[in-house]
Structures are given as C-alpha cells and as structure tokens.
Amino acid sequence: MTHLHLTVNGTAHTLDVPESRTLAQVLRYDLGLTGTKIGCEEAECGICTVHVDGLPVNSCIYPAFKAQGRSVITVEGLAEGGRLHPIQQAFLDHGAVQCGFCTPGLLMTAAALLAHNTDPSDHDIKVALKDTYCRCTGYASVKRAIQSAGRVMRGLEPIPPAEPAIDEPLHHVSVSEPVPDVADRVTGKAKYADDFTFPGMLHGATLRAAYPHARVLSIDTSRAKALPGVRAVLTAADVPGENIHGLVYLDWPVLCAVGDKVRYMGDAVAIVAADTLEIAREALGLIAVGYEPLPVVGDPVSAHRPDAPRVHDGHEHGNLLKHIKVRHGDLERGFAEADVIVERTYHTPTIEHAFLEPECSIGVPAGYDSEHDKLTVYVGSQIPYQDRSQIARAMGLPEEEVRVRGTLIGGGFGGKEDIISQIHAALLATATGRPVKILLTRQESLLVHPKRHATVIRIKTGAKKDGTLTAVEAELYGDGGAYASLSDKVMTRATTHATGPYVVPNAKIDCYVMYTNNPPSGAFRGFGVTQSAFAVEQNMDLVAEALGMDPVELRRKNAQTVGVTTATGQVLRESVGLIETIDTVEKDMRAAGNGHGFRWGWREGDIAWGWGIACAYKNTGLGGGAPDRADAEVEAFDDGTIEVRTSSADMGQGLRAVLAQIAAEELGLRYEQVRVLLSDTDLTPNGGPTTASRQTYMSGNAVRHAATDLREALIRATAEELDCPPERVRFEEGLVRYDRQTIAFGDAVRLMRESGQEPRALHEYWAPKTQPLGSGGDMHFGFSYATQAALVSVDTTTGEVRVHRVIAATDVGRAINPLLLQGQIEGGIVMALGNALTESYIIEDGVPWSTLLARYKMPSIKHAPEITSHIVEHRLSSGPYGAKGVGEIPSINTMPAIANAVYHAVGVRVFSVPVDQDALLRALRHGETELHTSWQDVK
Amino acid sequence: MPAWKAYHTPSTVDEALALLASYGGAAQIIGGGTDLLIDLQHGGQEPTRAALVDVTRIPALGEITSEGESVIVGAAVTHTAITRSALLEARATCLVESCGVVGGPQVRNVGTLGGNVAHALPAGDGTTSLVALDAEAEVAWGDGRREWLPILKLFKGPGVSALDSHRDVLVRFRFRLAGEGEGSAFRRVMRPQGVALPVLGCAIWVRLDEARATYADARICIGPVERTPALASAVQEALRGRPVGPEALEAAVAAAHASLHPRTSKYRATAEYRQHMVETLLRGALPLATRRARTGQAVAEGLGLA
Numbered sequence A: 001m002t003h004l005h006l007t008v009n010g011t012a013h014t015l016d017v018p019e020s021r022t023l024a025q026v027l028r029y030d031l032g033l034t035g036t037k038i039g040c041e042e043a044e045c046g047i048c049t050v051h052v053d054g055l056p057v058n059s060c061i062y063p064a065f066k067a068q069g070r071s072v073i074t075v076e077g078l079a080e081g082g083r084l085h086p087i088q089q090a091f092l093d094h095g096a097v098q099c100g101f102c103t104p105g106l107l108m109t110a111a112a113l114l115a116h117n118t119d120p121s122d123h124d125i126k127v128a129l130k131d132t133y134c135r136c137t138g139y140a141s142v143k144r145a146i147q148s149a150g151r152v153m154r155g156l157e158p159i160p161p162a163e164p165a166i167d168e169p170l171h172h173v174s175v176s177e178p179v180p181d182v183a184d185r186v187t188g189k190a191k192y193a194d195d196f197t198f199p200g201m202l203h204g205a206t207l208r209a210a211y212p213h214a215r216v217l218s219i220d221t222s223r224a225k226a227l228p229g230v231r232a233v234l235t236a237a238d239v240p241g242e243n244i245h246g247l248v249y250l251d252w253p254v255l256c257a258v259g260d261k262v263r264y265m266g267d268a269v270a271i272v273a274a275d276t277l278e279i280a281r282e283a284l285g286l287i288a289v290g291y292e293p294l295p296v297v298g299d300p301v302s303a304h305r306p307d308a309p310r311v312h313d314g315h316e317h318g319n320l321l322k323h324i325k326v327r328h329g330d331l332e333r334g335f336a337e338a339d340v341i342v343e344r345t346y347h348t349p350t351i352e353h354a355f356l357e358p359e360c361s362i363g364v365p366a367g368y369d370s371e372h373d374k375l376t377v378y379v380g381s382q383i384p385y386q387d388r389s390q391i392a393r394a395m396g397l398p399e400e401e402v403r404v405r406g407t408l409i410g411g412g413f414g415g416k417e418d419i420i421s422q423i424h425a426a427l428l429a430t431a432t433g434r435p436v437k438i439l440l441t442r443q444e445s446l447l448v449h450p451k452r453h454a455t456v457i458r459i460k461t462g463a464k465k466d467g468t469l470t471a472v473e474a475e476l477y478g479d480g481g482a483y484a485s486l487s488d489k490v491m492t493r494a495t496t497h498a499t500g501p502y503v504v505p506n507a508k509i510d511c512y513v514m515y516t517n518n519p520p521s522g523a524f525r526g527f528g529v530t531q532s533a534f535a536v537e538q539n540m541d542l543v544a545e546a547l548g549m550d551p552v553e554l555r556r557k558n559a560q561t562v563g564v565t566t567a568t569g570q571v572l573r574e575s576v577g578l579i580e581t582i583d584t585v586e587k588d589m590r591a592a593g594n595g596h597g598f599r600w601g602w603r604e605g606d607i608a609w610g611w612g613i614a615c616a617y618k619n620t621g622l623g624g625g626a627p628d629r630a631d632a633e634v635e636a637f638d639d640g641t642i643e644v645r646t647s648s649a650d651m652g653q654g655l656r657a658v659l660a661q662i663a664a665e666e667l668g669l670r671y672e673q674v675r676v677l678l679s680d681t682d683l684t685p686n687g688g689p690t691t692a693s694r695q696t697y698m699s700g701n702a703v704r705h706a707a708t709d710l711r712e713a714l715i716r717a718t719a720e721e722l723d724c725p726p727e728r729v730r731f732e733e734g735l736v737r738y739d740r741q742t743i744a745f746g747d748a749v750r751l752m753r754e755s756g757q758e759p760r761a762l763h764e765y766w767a768p769k770t771q772p773l774g775s776g777g778d779m780h781f782g783f784s785y786a787t788q789a790a791l792v793s794v795d796t797t798t799g800e801v802r803v804h805r806v807i808a809a810t811d812v813g814r815a816i817n818p819l820l821l822q823g824q825i826e827g828g829i830v831m832a833l834g835n836a837l838t839e840s841y842i843i844e845d846g847v848p849w850s851t852l853l854a855r856y857k858m859p860s861i862k863h864a865p866e867i868t869s870h871i872v873e874h875r876l877s878s879g880p881y882g883a884k885g886v887g888e889i890p891s892i893n894t895m896p897a898i899a900n901a902v903y904h905a906v907g908v909r910v911f912s913v914p915v916d917q918d919a920l921l922r923a924l925r926h927g928e929t930e931l932h933t934s935w936q937d938v939k
Numbered sequence B: 001m002p003a004w005k006a007y008h009t010p011s012t013v014d015e016a017l018a019l020l021a022s023y024g025g026a027a028q029i030i031g032g033g034t035d036l037l038i039d040l041q042h043g044g045q046e047p048t049r050a051a052l053v054d055v056t057r058i059p060a061l062g063e064i065t066s067e068g069e070s071v072i073v074g075a076a077v078t079h080t081a082i083t084r085s086a087l088l089e090a091r092a093t094c095l096v097e098s099c100g101v102v103g104g105p106q107v108r109n110v111g112t113l114g115g116n117v118a119h120a121l122p123a124g125d126g127t128t129s130l131v132a133l134d135a136e137a138e139v140a141w142g143d144g145r146r147e148w149l150p151i152l153k154l155f156k157g158p159g160v161s162a163l164d165s166h167r168d169v170l171v172r173f174r175f176r177l178a179g180e181g182e183g184s185a186f187r188r189v190m191r192p193q194g195v196a197l198p199v200l201g202c203a204i205w206v207r208l209d210e211a212r213a214t215y216a217d218a219r220i221c222i223g224p225v226e227r228t229p230a231l232a233s234a235v236q237e238a239l240r241g242r243p244v245g246p247e248a249l250e251a252a253v254a255a256a257h258a259s260l261h262p263r264t265s266k267y268r269a270t271a272e273y274r275q276h277m278v279e280t281l282l283r284g285a286l287p288l289a290t291r292r293a294r295t296g297q298a299v300a301e302g303l304g305l306a
Helices: A023-030 A086-093 A103-116 A122-129 A140-153 A222-226 A277-284 A331-337 A384-395 A422-432 A442-448 A487-496 A529-547 A551-558 A578-591 A655-667 A695-722 A745-754 A818-837 A894-906 A917-926 B013-022 B036-042 B079-083 B086-091 B093-099 B113-119 B125-132 B233-239 B246-259 B271-295
Strands: A004-008 A011-015 A049-052 A055-058 A071-073 A202-208 A214-220 A230-234 A268-274 A288-293 A320-328 A340-348 A360-364 A375-379 A402-406 A436-439 A455-463 A469-481 A507-515 A601-604 A607-619 A629-636 A642-646 A674-678 A730-732 A735-738 A741-744 A760-766 A783-795 A801-811 A866-872 B004-008 B027-030 B049-054 B064-067 B070-074 B136-140 B146-150 B155-157 B169-176 B182-189 B200-208 B215-223
Touching: A004 A023, A023 A049, A049 A103, A055 A103, A086 A103, A086 A140, A103 A122, A103 A140, A122 A140, A140 A818, A202 A277, A202 A422, A202 A442, A214 A268, A222 A230, A230 A277, A230 A422, A268 A277, A268 A422, A320 A487, A331 A455, A331 A469, A331 A507, A340 A529, A360 A422, A375 A384, A375 A422, A384 A402, A384 A422, A422 A436, A455 A529, A469 A487, A469 A529, A487 A507, A487 A529, A529 A551, A529 A607, A529 A894, A551 A578, A551 A607, A578 A607, A578 A783, A578 A801, A578 A866, A601 A894, A607 A894, A629 A655, A629 A695, A629 A745, A642 A655, A642 A695, A655 A674, A655 A695, A695 A735, A695 A741, A695 A745, A695 A760, A735 A745, A741 A745, A783 A894, A801 A818, A801 A894, A818 A866, A818 A894, A894 A917, A917 B271, B004 B027, B013 B027, B013 B049, B013 B136, B013 B169, B064 B086, B070 B086, B079 B093, B079 B113, B086 B093, B093 B125, B093 B182, B093 B200, B113 B125, B113 B169, B125 B182, B125 B200, B125 B215, B182 B271, B200 B271, B215 B233, B215 B246, B215 B271, B233 B246, B246 B271
Parallel strands: A004 A071, A202 A436, A375 A402, A469 A507, A642 A674, A801 A866, B004 B049, B027 B049
Antiparallel strands: A004 A011, A049 A055, A049 A071, A202 A268, A214 A288, A230 A268, A320 A507, A340 A455, A360 A375, A360 A436, A455 A469, A601 A607, A607 A783, A629 A642, A629 A760, A730 A735, A735 A741, A783 A801, B064 B070, B070 B169, B136 B146, B136 B169, B182 B200, B200 B215
C-alpha cells in the first residue's frame, strides 16, 4: 500500500490510509481535524472547502491521494501564532457566524479570495462564494465581514457591524453581546454530533423502504448478520418497548414490522451496526425484504377522495389527519356587503430545510464508562426532552434511565424536531454494548426528515369600495405526508393566519391536512403561515387593483391595531406594531425612486422592474390552549461566575447569548461571568421545544425569573453581612453594593452557601394561558408583525427574475441582541427568497426526485439581495423586557412580496412557486397574465 | 463498499494506458473527479472501481502551449487555468467564457476540460466552445493507436463518449487561435432551480472578410438540441457572405428557428422556452463575437456568475 504524504497546516504527515479515502475523510477521521465539515458529498454546498496548494477545493469529492505531496490548509490552520486571521475576526464581529456549520467553508473560500484581492467588490465576493452555501445568515453579514477583513488586511479600520437602530439599551439587554464560545466556530474547534468519537464506536446504517407504500411480507437478515464486521442487525421484532414515536400523535414506527406497512420511501425497515460504515452499508444490501406494493396516495387533494387508498389503515377519518376550522361573524353578510370579491387558488410546493449539518445521533450504552452510567444519546436536537421520552418509550425504559446530550446544531429551522435516528442509535448501542454513530448522508437526509407542507390554497376576499375588508373564505389543503409529525399544529397556524394581519369581520376557513405516501411534513420556520401568507398577500394586491387603490393603503386601512378582534376571536390588547412597520417600509420604498417619483413598476430596455409589498404576523409560543412551559436554572459559584441551564436549543440563532445577557442583566454581572449550559437532560431543566419563535420569550422569561429569584436569595444572605436593609442592596458590575460598601459577587455567593443555602434557583415559567381554536378566547399571548417590500427585475428576454432589494420592518417587541436579531431577519428573508425563486422538493407518485442536493437548489450568495432591516419595538408586557419572537416572522412575507413585485414588473401574477422563468417568459410571449405552473411542472 | 480501491498517479500517458490495461477494464480514468466522484457515490448501483488512474500529474496533459497559429490545451488543464490564460481570453474567448461559468471556484480549480468533453453531455459548456472552435482531440487508445480526431467524433449519445474511460486516455485538444478578423463568444441560460445543467448554451465563432464588413465564415454550436453536440449548419450558412448588421442577425435568427428544434427536458426546460432562448442567445452572442472579430479586442464577459 502506498503511503499518503500530506502537509496539513504546515505539519508534514505520512499516513497509512486506504486509497479510497476522500481528502475530507482523511482530515476528519484520520487526522482528527473535524473543523472541515461534510455537507453533501456532491460538490454542491462547498462547506468542506480547504486549500490545496493555495487553491480552494471541495474536499468531500477530492480523492485524498490526489493531494499526494501537496500542502493542505484547513480552517484549523487559518489562525497564525494564536492570532485569528482577519476573516475569522470579521466573521465574529459582523455576526456572520450563526450555526457555524458552513462557517469553515465560507472562511476558507473567503480567505482564498482575500489572499489575492483585499479589496473585493460585491461582484468579486459573489463569484468567489457562489457555491459555498450558508442557510442561516442570508449572506449579508458574510459580505460585510469579507469587505471588513479586506480593509484590515490593507491596514485600514474595519467596517463597523451593521446593527439596526433600537430603543433604550440596558447594561446587557439590547446590546449586541457575542454568543458565548462562538469563537470556536471560526477556528474549527466547535463540536457537532459527527465530530464526537468514542473508543470502540461502531457505525450504523439504515435500510429504507423500497416503495412509498407497501406491505412488508418478510425480512431476512441472515446474510447481513453473517457479514464479517457486522455487530448487529435489528428489525421491529428487536424493539424492546413500543415500536412507535411521534411528536403529537404516535403514528410513526421506529422500524416497520413484517405484516405492517411502509408508508414512505424514508421509512426504516432494518438497522445495522458494523465496525465500519462501509461494512454497515454493504450489510444493508444483504437484507432481503419481501413487499406487497400498494397503491400510492400522491397528493393531498386526491387523498381526500372517498375511494383513495388508506395510508393508515386504522385511522378513523381515513386519510384526513385533521380538519381545522375558523368561523367568525356572518360570512354571507360579509360578502353581501362587498363591492369587490377576489377568489383565486395558489400552490406552494414541499420545501426542504437543507440545514447544512445532516442528522447524526450517537448512542452510548448504559455502563459504557463512568461518564455514561445510563443509556445516552448525543444529538443536535431542537427538543431534547421529547427525544428522551420517545427513546425511553421505544426502549421500554423509564425516562430517567435515558440521557440526551445536545451537541451543537448545524442548523435546524424546524427540521430537527422529530425523531430521525435517535432511537435507532439507542437500539444498536444497547444491542451491541458499544457506542454507535448513525450519520445520515445528505441524500438520506433529503429523503427522510419532515419538510414544509405543500399546500393548495383557495382564498376569497371581499372588500368595500373604500377598501374595508368584509369577509374571507378560504380552503386549504396541506400535504401531511406519511406521518403526522407536527402537521396538526403547523396547518392550524396556516389556517388561523389565513386572514392575514388584518381586521376581517367575517371569516370561514377550512383546512384539510391529509396523510399521503410522501415524506412527512412538519415544522419549518414560518410554520404554515409562510404558505397562507403567499395566498393572502397576493389576494390583497388583487383587491387593491380591483378597487384602484394603492396596495400599501389597503393594508394600512385594514391593519390589526390594539383593540381589534382577530378572526379567532382574540382581542389584541397590546404590542401590535403592524402600522409602524408599514409606515417604515413605505417611507424607504418610496424614497427609492431616486427623486424621479416612486413607481410600482417600470421598464429599462429589456429589463422590467417592480416593487411589491406584503405584511405578516406570527404568534410567539405554542398557543391554542397548549400548556407552554420552560424551566431554567441559574447557579452561582464562589469564583463569581454563574451558570445558566436549560434544555433549549441554540441552533445558530444565538439563544446562548440572549440567555446570558438576561442573567447578566438581572444579576448585575459582567457578561464574561455568565456561562450557559444547554440541552442535557440530566443537567439542564426542560426549556420545551425550540419552535414557534418561543425561546427568547419562554426560556428568556424562565432565566429572568430564575436570576431574579437567585438575586433575592443573595440579597437576603448578604444584607446581614453588609448590615443594610435588603431593599437597598444593588447588583452592579459584578459587585454587590450597599451605599459605599461593596462585596464581590463571588463573596456573596460564598456567604449564601455558608448560611446553608444552595446558591441556585430553578424557575418553572408558565406562559400566559391560551385558549383552543374555536373557543373564541386568546389563542396566543403575543404576535410579532412585519412588513417587507421587495424590488425585483425580470429579464424579458429570458424570464429570469432577480431580487435586488428587500426593505423590512419587524416588530419584535424588544431587540434583546440587535446584531443577532439582524441575522435572524436577513437569514429569514433569504430563506424565504428560496421559497419564492429556487426551491421545490419534487415527489413523483410518492418517490422523491429531489434526493440529491444537486436537485434542490437553495439560495446562494449570488441570489442574496441588499437588505435594509428596521426594528420596531412595541413591547409585549409579559415578554422579557418586552420581547416577543422573531425566528419565523422574516420568512413569511418575503415570498408574496416578491410575487407582488413580479406582477408590478411584468403584469403576470404568480400563483405557483418557485417563480419559473420558463413559464414566465412563455406567459409574456403569449400575453397571459397568470402563472399557474412552476418548474416542477415541466415534464 | 468503497467507490474505488487503488489510486494511481502515473506521470506519462503510456504509464496511464498500461495501468488501465493491467486492470482489464476495472479501473477508470479520473481527471479532476468533480463529476466522476458524484457519479461513483450517488449514481446508483455502480460497481466498485478497482482503481482510479489520475491523469492530472502527466505534464503534457496539464499544459497550454501555442504552436504557431494553433494552441494545444492539455486534457487535464483545469477550468481555472483556462480562465486565467491571457492567450485564450484574447484568441479563444468563447472557451474562457464557457469555462468561467462552470460550477464555482472550488469545482473550476479541480475540474478539467478533458473531463467536460469526456462526459459527452450535449451541452457541456467547454465542449460547446470547443466545437465552435473546430477543435481536434488527441486520443491515446487502449489498443496503442494514437490519433487526432475532430472533436465531434468523440460524442456517441447523451453522456456516451467514443472514449472508453476504462481503457483510453484523452490527451489534449488543438484548435486555431482567432486571427485577424476572427472572434468568438459564449452565452448560456441557466435556471436557478434543479440540476446545474444549462437550459441552453451557445458558442459562436465568426470570421469576417478583410473589410470586416461581411461574414466570411461562422461556426455556431447551440445545445442541447441534438443528442450530441452539433454545429448549427443552417445558421452558419445563413451568415456566410452576408454583410454584418441587423439583417444578418435576423437571417441567423430565422435560420435558427427554422432549423433548430430543442426538446423539452423534464424539470429543466420546455421546448418552447428553449426555442425562444435560441433566439435570445443568438441575439446576445452573435453581435459580441462579431464585435470582437471587427475590433480584434476581446475581454471575456460573465465569468463566475453567468
């Protein structure tokens, strides 16, 4: 065997490794340089980029022996002499690091650019980073960081971070504090699930269904078990507990049993653990499964037909997973009062999260070593406690016998809420007595996890001549896929938000979420509202046009304000900043006319330009009567530090910072005195799911209360020492003060401990009670609001659509961390831009076509528009310092704003996304004004 | 099962041929591997390759050298090296423009021109330009023959090459550099969804008469139209002898509409859209190539983001 000679980050290596390795595998698994990430193994995402002899290459499709004798630089080698490379520092300073999983790729690609060009233009940056994806940032901060680093390399001052203007900063709250440990994400030190290894660890692989719908007649694992190196082959018969999981309904088998059915192509039939991944995969090919193929239910509308095959034989309502209803006022009277009625049908496709970190779980058996006395699963999960309960149920163990340890999460966006391989890893680890890692390939990830619901939405909107809305009637179909996941909740949100953020006195909305044989649908940033807003906000423009009214004016006239009643019967009592968001965006948009006067659409040669506007609202928290609780613990130590603990996920949005800021604020500490421990079910209390834009509010409130409780206890403990009345003790700058006397915070902690009390406070925070849909009460305790305007161009010779600018104003209650908030908004906008222009997950009769990242394009930096983001702060009194949620709202109105802009540019209305240049050009050539097909319909 | 077992880096063509022969068809040539590895890892039930034979360390395959009025481009020259060649930019502009829009920098730094041609796609970007440049390819056949062939002889069907990548080596390309009164241009249309294959690509080479007033000759490759790359002979014919100007452009467009009938490709483009794009690309690329031929000046456009 030939040896591989490589110089990596300046160190020469001679390696005895198989010649079949890729460079990424050698770096990660043979040299332990796990900073280089593997995102797709298709040369699509670019996050595996390293330099070979100075040139950036995709290490995941680069044979290691191709680099024979070459010099390789990885993210670990960017910093020199302990000093960060200017691009690393700039990424930190500009908030260009969110989940951090793509960061090494972006850094290496950017560093290669800067090595030759320290003054790159926007164009240069787009060329260099075109094929290096980031799913979190929306690229705006990345561009600023690169230009700032270039300036530093030229000996100039860096560019200041683009923080939005906000109200009243406190000491730490409403200040852009850095995310604790974020520096590890620019040096390659940060550990995600696949970066962990354990001695003796095995590799797991999963046999997926061969049909989208079939009865399993037999499973023969004998040949697979006989393959040398295979340590376990498990099927449904080997599940010790209940062979079922599910977040809302228990309908998803852990492994599909003989006699039962497979219901989509991602269903798991058998799992293997082996000494190497290659052996595990080879073993999958030796498992013989007998199937009886069944007729496939391919879409939600046909699923509803009485003669449709049943996806779940025992489900009492056939394929109807849920019928969701909104009834408000008197619909007939509402339409009778209308002078204009617009009724249209819209289609949105299935959308994939495409978080850059494929799912990975590692199961470690109970008793493996002193650190693992119980069955432990390492996973980057949005809901660690529900992972635990679902693992425990399947393993037949009490929940306390299972520990879930959250790793860093390389992007989630709602796609890491469900069980994917957590239970499989636990089963294999228990069966083999050894740690087992199950890392999904990108292609498997595309196949398996729940996605954004495809919808068909018919909506009828009535308005009086003066623009007053009189009624909305809507019918929504949602493709729930094979298993319920969060379909019920997601489509409820689509339904209740189907009036838009407007006063609609009469409404009748029906939503049918259907089981089909497609991949399940579940949570995805925007949570159903992204889909309904696409329909609602275009109908608003159609109404405006029919009335001859300005689209902004129509929205302002009907906008929700404090005191109005929503279609679900909720009276909005506070924190309704919609009109301010409309006014703010309109001002910027109209000013963009450059003194030539504002126009919604115009032509410059072959290029047609158009502005479009859309509004949105989105609830914070679970709502709908679900008890919503988050627990947090704050413990103080004699060294003057505190630790904040909760099981809430930081998937890149920066929750660690938000919680640390709140604790530091309440305890008057320096920010550096606060540590945050998240997502370990043995060490951190349950913060609830990281979903529904709820964690700043929920865990933020829990931490605030826990910190306040701890402060009160510390006051009681120190008042005596300071000889002062408790009400005059203050916490400032890491000190406890009374008049001129001070003691260090750590000393106060010691006093408390000496007085016999643990310096620790646990708070169970319960959100204000909400009411179920249909009860007419408050479904939610708060809503965020947003308005966005988009400027697009359409090349009338090719039909190509580009988004040049997005102006956003977002009412978040309070900006706890302005820079992180900006990142959420910019990232959310570009993600939604993908929904509008590039993304569609295609399924053909139950068989996914989009099983390669090469077939699922998310926005790259070349699509990223210039974003102007304004923060509006209408405080929500129950929120921490007035804050409400922001995670989802930026991803709701971008799509309709773009669609409305396309209409203003070329007079063609888009009823189906993504906007298809092919169909658009044909429509233009034929003088048609409506587009009802998209890319996925080109056959 | 690994996608391949052994990995060889021969330093001569003969060594590469001998290695391939020694595996009796179980080994395969690898250039940059940016397409091959994806095929091997995700292409379905591909058998394990006993070995990959990497031709990028063979010096002759990595060079760009001019020989009088011709240039020789090694098959293992990367897309990046082509886009950075001042000689090619000035005198084979369409090739630089087409290689400059392939993938992103990471792929262009590794992917080779020979790999693009060997893939035999009907709309390979580099391939399209090589056809318009009337390139020849030198092939070292597994049976020991070594010959120069017109490039169009290499394509047998969509993704089917005359070369057997388990036995033969594509060595280099040769074509005439643009001389006095000659110029070229490449344009393409992509869609932002789905596979990164062009909706339509178009490379044009023209030669004007001495007065720079009339088209003396033209070679135009627009694809995918046929199952393999092909010259748009009717469009070329429509230009020959015609004075440069709007009338020639309209004649070319009319000839294109009459003679080129692209098909619908699932999830990629409708036939009707492609038919429109034939016109759009001609209207963009023909005046550009013509201007370059008239002025003798050429600066490649659209690199990196087209």
